[in-house]
Amino acid sequence: MTMSSIKIECVLPENCRCGESPLWEEESNSLLFVDIPAKKVCRWDSLSKQIHRVTVDAPVSSVALRQSGGYIATIGTKFCALNWEDQSAIVLATVDKDKKNNRFNDGKVDPAGRYFAGTMAEVTAPGVLERHQGSLFSLFPDHHVEKYFDQVDISNGLDWSLDHKIFYYIDSLSYSVDAFDYDLQTGKIWKRLQTVKLPVDKTTSCCFGGKDYSEMYVTCARDGIDPEGLLRQPEAGGIFKITGLGVKGIPPYPYVG
DSSP states (O other): OOGGGOEEEEEEOOOOSBEEEEEEEGGGTEEEEEETTTTEEEEEETTTOOEEEEEOSSOEEEEEEBTTSSEEEEETTEEEEEETTTTEEEEEEEOOTTOTTEEEEEEEEOTTSOEEEEEEEOOSBTTBOOTTOEEEEEEOTTSOEEEEEEEESOEEEEEEOTTSOOEEEEEGGGTEEEEEETTEEEOOOOOOOOOOOOSOSOEEEEEEESTTSOEEEEEEBOTTOOHHHHHHOTTTTOEEEEEOOSOOOOOOOOBOO
16 A cells, blocks of 8 residues: 555644544544533534534543433543533533542543543643643443542543453553553554654544544644744644545444443
């Protein structure tokens, strides 16, 4: 496969301050994503090209499908059920009640339907945050929360191996990928197969989508780029679609609670 067959297009010039958590919803042919500091959950219909946005009352860092309908999201330090129809958010659980400056960051549902998400200290200035304030949590189907470990900076990049035996976890400021085999740490890290250069600096996350999960959708951020930088990358904060990668993803797991 040659790199020349790869096509990159900005399908939505959304100007996200910090776009995150792209998620493909097969049922509606839609891409969901969040803009963390803008406190918005967005749903872009890939067929009609329409976008709908729901504004919540705190920074919203991740969104996931919910088996019983609607979505589930991490808003501030709360796990919330999101009803898209009436745009309401119902709190299912709250964490880090003793840490007023914390918020959730990345979140993802595991193969058994539990919603994993980690917290971090909110930045006080660009790139400045109080260290080791975060923890990794999971919201179980009965809505109880378990804490796995604490003393982390920024939980990010959560995923599971296809045989479900390995949990991959990234603490952004440690610059490494940890792989947990139940509670035993294994040293397994993904191989780099190819590199795709996007016309923006601050890419944040990606997911596979489209009818056969062969399209990759990428979110990125606009915050923290100076005016000169924005002239150089006018599509910063947009949603990108990459086709022709020659690989496919798998559907996201829904939260079962």
